[in-house]
Amino acid sequence: MLFQISEQIVNGIVTGAVYALVAVGMTMIFGVLRAINFAHGEYYMVGTFGAWVAIEYFDLPYPVAIVAGVIATAFVALVIGQFVMRRMVGAPAEAGVLATLGIALILQNSVILLFGGGYKFFEGGYIEPVTILGVSLAEQRLLIIAVAVLVFFGLELLVTYSRMGKAMRAVSQNVECCAVVGIDVRKVVVRTFVLGAALAGLSGVLTAPVNVSVYGGMGELITFKTLPIIIMGGLGNVRGTFFAAMILGIAESLVATYVGLQFRDTVGFATLMLVLMWRPHGLFSAQARY
Amino acid sequence: MAETSLSIAGLRAGYGSLDILNGVDLDVPQGQFVALLGPNGAGKSTLLKTLYGMTTIKGGAIRWQGRDIAGLASREILAQGVSLVPQGRCNFPLMTIDENLQMAAYTLRDAKVKADRDYVYELFPILRKRRATLAGNMSGGEQQLLEVAMAVLQRPRILLVDEPSVGLSPAAIGIVFDELLRINAMGQTILLVEQNTKKAMEVAQRAVILRLGKVIWDGKPTEISHDELGELFMTGRMRGETDVQH
Numbered sequence: 001m002l003f004q005i006s007e008q009i010v011n012g013i014v015t016g017a018v019y020a021l022v023a024v025g026m027t028m029i030f031g032v033l034r035a036i037n038f039a040h041g042e043y044y045m046v047g048t049f050g051a052w053v054a055i056e057y058f059d060l061p062y063p064v065a066i067v068a069g070v071i072a073t074a075f076v077a078l079v080i081g082q083f084v085m086r087r088m089v090g091a092p093a094e095a096g097v098l099a100t101l102g103i104a105l106i107l108q109n110s111v112i113l114l115f116g117g118g119y120k121f122f123e124g125g126y127i128e129p130v131t132i133l134g135v136s137l138a139e140q141r142l143l144i145i146a147v148a149v150l151v152f153f154g155l156e157l158l159v160t161y162s163r164m165g166k167a168m169r170a171v172s173q174n175v176e177c178c179a180v181v182g183i184d185v186r187k188v189v190v191r192t193f194v195l196g197a198a199l200a201g202l203s204g205v206l207t208a209p210v211n212v213s214v215y216g217g218m219g220e221l222i223t224f225k226t227l228p229i230i231i232m233g234g235l236g237n238v239r240g241t242f243f244a245a246m247i248l249g250i251a252e253s254l255v256a257t258y259v260g261l262q263f264r265d266t267v268g269f270a271t272l273m274l275v276l277m278w279r280p281h282g283l284f285s286a287q288a289r290y
Numbered sequence: 291m292a293e294t295s296l297s298i299a300g301l302r303a304g305y306g307s308l309d310i311l312n313g314v315d316l317d318v319p320q321g322q323f324v325a326l327l328g329p330n331g332a333g334k335s336t337l338l339k340t341l342y343g344m345t346t347i348k349g350g351a352i353r354w355q356g357r358d359i360a361g362l363a364s365r366e367i368l369a370q371g372v373s374l375v376p377q378g379r380c381n382f383p384l385m386t387i388d389e390n391l392q393m394a395a396y397t398l399r400d401a402k403v404k405a406d407r408d409y410v411y412e413l414f415p416i417l418r419k420r421r422a423t424l425a426g427n428m429s430g431g432e433q434q435l436l437e438v439a440m441a442v443l444q445r446p447r448i449l450l451v452d453e454p455s456v457g458l459s460p461a462a463i464g465i466v467f468d469e470l471l472r473i474n475a476m477g478q479t480i481l482l483v484e485q486n487t488k489k490a491m492e493v494a495q496r497a498v499i500l501r502l503g504k505v506i507w508d509g510k511p512t513e514i515s516h517d518e519l520g521e522l523f524m525t526g527r528m529r530g531e532t533d534v535q536h
Contacts, residue, residue, distance in 0.1 A: 163396075170382050170393050177380040179344070181440065182368045182397035 007135050008253045014141040014210075016249025017148035021203035023226040023233070023241050024155065025196025031172035031236030032185075032192045033088055035096030039080075039104035040200055040226060041219030047073040047201025048122070048208045048218065049111055055124050062124035066205045073201025074194050076107070081190040081197075089186050090175075104223070112216040125209020140209045147206060151199060152242050159238060168192055172236050221265070228272035232282050240284030247271065247283075295320040295479060296341075296448060301350035301360075302503075303340040309348060310336040312503035318448070318481060323474045325494035325511070326483045329523045332500040334483040335377055338450045341481075342374040343367045355447070368397060373446035375437050377453045377483075383426025387417050387436060390425050394440030403443075410439045414469065431462025438469060448479040455486045467493050487519060501526045 026040045050072030051065035060068065080103060088096050126139035159165035167188045170178055178185050200222075208214060229248055233240035248268055256264040275283060296318040304310040310333045318324055326334045339345050341352060343364040352360040359367055364374075381390050391410060395403045411418035414435055420428065425436060434454050441449055451470065455463045463486065471493050474480050484490035491497060491511040499507035499522055507514070507522055514522075521527075 166385075166389065166393060167396070169385060170396075173382040173384050174380065176376070177382065179364050180342075180374055180376055180380055181394050181444070182365045183393070184365065 003134065004257070005254075006133070008257050009250055010135045010137060011141075012250030012253030013246060014137070014144055014249070015253060016246035017145045018203050018207050019222075019225055019229055019249055020148050020242050020245035021151060021206075022200045022222055023229040023245050024152070024238055025199045026226050027230040027233060027236055027238065027241045028168065028192050029085075029196045030230060032168055032189050033085070033096065035088055035093060035100070036227070037193075037196075038097065038100040038223060039107060039219075040100075040197070041221070041223030042104050042107040043073050043077060043197040043200035043219070044204035044207075044222045045111065045216065045219035046076050046107060047198075047204035048214050049115065050201065051124075051205040051208060052120060052122055052214050053115075055122075056120075062126075062209070065124060066202070069205035070198050070201050073204075074198040077194045077197030078190070081193045085193045086186040086190050089189055104219070108216050108219065115216070117216060120214040122208040122212055122214045127209055138210065140206070144206045144210070147202070148242075151202075152238070155238050164188070164191060225265075225268055228268040232272055232275050234282035234284035237282075237284045240282065244283060294318070295355055296481075297351075297353040298337075298341075299351045299353075301337075301340065301352060302348040303336065303345045303350075304348065305336075305345060310345075310503055311340060313350065314500070314503065314505055316498060316505060316508075318479065320447075321474075321477055321479055323471070323480045323493065323495045324482065325490040325497050326481065326500060327487050327490060327497055327519070328500035331502075333503040334500050335452050336503075337500065338374060338452050338481065338483055341367070341450055342372065365397065368444060371445070371447035373441040373444040373449055375441045375449065375451045375454065377456060379433060380437055381425040381433055381440065384424060386422050386424055387428070388421040390436060390440060391417070391443055394443040398445070406443055406445070410443055413442070413473070414439050429462070431458050431465060434458060434462070434466050435469060438466065438473075442473060442478075446478075448481060449473070451480060451482045453483055453485055455484060455489060463489060488516070491519075499523075 022040065022044050025043070026037050029035070029037045029040075047069040051069030054060040054065040054068035055062065084099050084103060088099060126143060128139050129136050130139055130142065132142075159168060167183050170183055171185055171188045175185055225248070229244045230241055232247070233242075233244035248271060251271055252264050252267045255267050294317045298314055298316045301311050301314040302309060314333070314337060326337065328334050336345060340347060343362050343366070347360050350360070351358060354370060354372060357370065359370060359372070382393060385393065391407050395406065411421070416432060417436060417439055420432070425433060428436065438451070438454070454466050454470070458466065467489055470480060470482065482490060482494060494511055497507070497509065497511045497514065498505055499519075501522070506526055
């Protein structure tokens with residue numbers, strides 16, 4: 001019994017790490033743009049497909065496919081950033097909702113048109129099991145946790161000390177003032193967006209060997225998983241997002257095991273409701289934003 | 291009189307289709323401390339925003355050090371040595387004083403930035419004392435000083451200051467104006483918009499009165515009494531005058 005719980009918690013941490021990598025981009029984009037990116041899960045899907053193409057069509061090894069998937073996602077995000085996201089600066093909230101929902105449809109259907117709508121098999125990754133503290137899990141899952149921890153550590157440094165990170169915080173705190181001190185808000189928005197999307201892509205590539213199947217609509221569910229996470233984490237808060245993602249990952253894993261698999265996807269919004277009843281601003285206050 | 295650095299002629303500008311400025315003419319020589327006064331809606335703040343590229347210009351010219359800057363983006367105008375301290379709070383509340391001052395010099399990437407910051411800390415010791423405090427946790431007066439300091443860090447050749455006294459206690463207003471006087475004494479050209487006419491008339495070398503988007507009076511603060519000023523605000527003309535063109 002105890003063993004099973006610890007196994008489920010470890011699984012939950014892996015799931016949480018996957019969510020965290022996706023959600024952190026969404027929360028950073030919200031920070032600079034004050035808009036929810038409803039297409040965010042699609043970048044997770046684009047990253048996975050990028051890696052799948054690299055392996056299936058070009059016969060590249062998995063580590064190279066990781067890089068290929070992330071670069072492909074960053075490129076797609078750069079194009080969308082230049083043509084769509086930068087125009088959302090100062091636009092009403094509805095514009096952001098409609099534009100990103102539209103992008104989600106376009107990306108999903110483009111991939112389906114290019115590669116077909118069926119499920120594809122993702123070959124690659126490190127699926128040998130290892131045993132740690134009595135829990136046996138695939139190496140790939142350890143890789144996911146390690147990468148997530150590294151990424152969040154890097155983001156903390158970026159946001160705290162780098163010129164770009166400071167500009168991101170500045171945009172999230174006072175857009176008007178950015179114009180006064182000469183910060184190019186649109187440029188900051190596009191860079192933040194590309195970074196956030198690339199991280200979602202990375203998450204997709206890392207998860208693919210665990211999930212095995214790849215398909216055009218795989219990003220949708222991820223978008224709706226990340227939504228409650230970024231709200232719980234305190235919209236725009238990087239550190240808060242990490243902990244909120246872990247909470248959701250572990251809660252999902254426990255519910256799937258002890259309550260029923262069919263309830264797993266309701267955990268996110270159920271947890272969100274409980275959290276908001278207790279702390280209406282999310283788990284982490286705006287003081288800790290970025 | 292020193293050479294003219296800012297020269298505005300027949301400037302018409304506003305927001306979208308709404309015209310606020312209806313032909314403003316104004317020359318500001320280097321080193322002068324000018325107070326822009328006038329009733330609500332006269333276009334004082336709009337004039338500053340227009341100089342900083344934040345409104346729609348319909349006509350006229352803005353020459354700054356011999357160059358036409360009308361229609362440039364704010365960032366380009368900033369690069370020309372024009373800095374704005376906007377009305378209301380304009381800082382990054384969740385950043386420390388030190389970080390705010392770093393952000394102020396965002397467009398400057400040379401070695402002097404650090405020395406400039408030390409200089410500003412000397413100018414405003416209160417900021418040095420509280421350099422690790424989040425800007426949003428400081429008093430209104432301290433934040434206003436921070437914003438003036440942020441503008442000074444941009445190495446402006448003219449400082450546009452929009453209603454620094456709003457929301458401040460009388461003591462804090464005194465401190466902010468003393469600091470403005472001090473940097474003016476060091477050669478800083480200042481164009482100040484202020485509702486607190488009494489205070490503005492005390493510090494400025496020249497008063498320019500705007501009404502309905504035009505300059506209606508221009509002279510030394512000592513040349514006009516408080517009552518005459520009120521009359522001008524209300525009617526747009528001096529006592530005894532019967533016809534002033536608008």
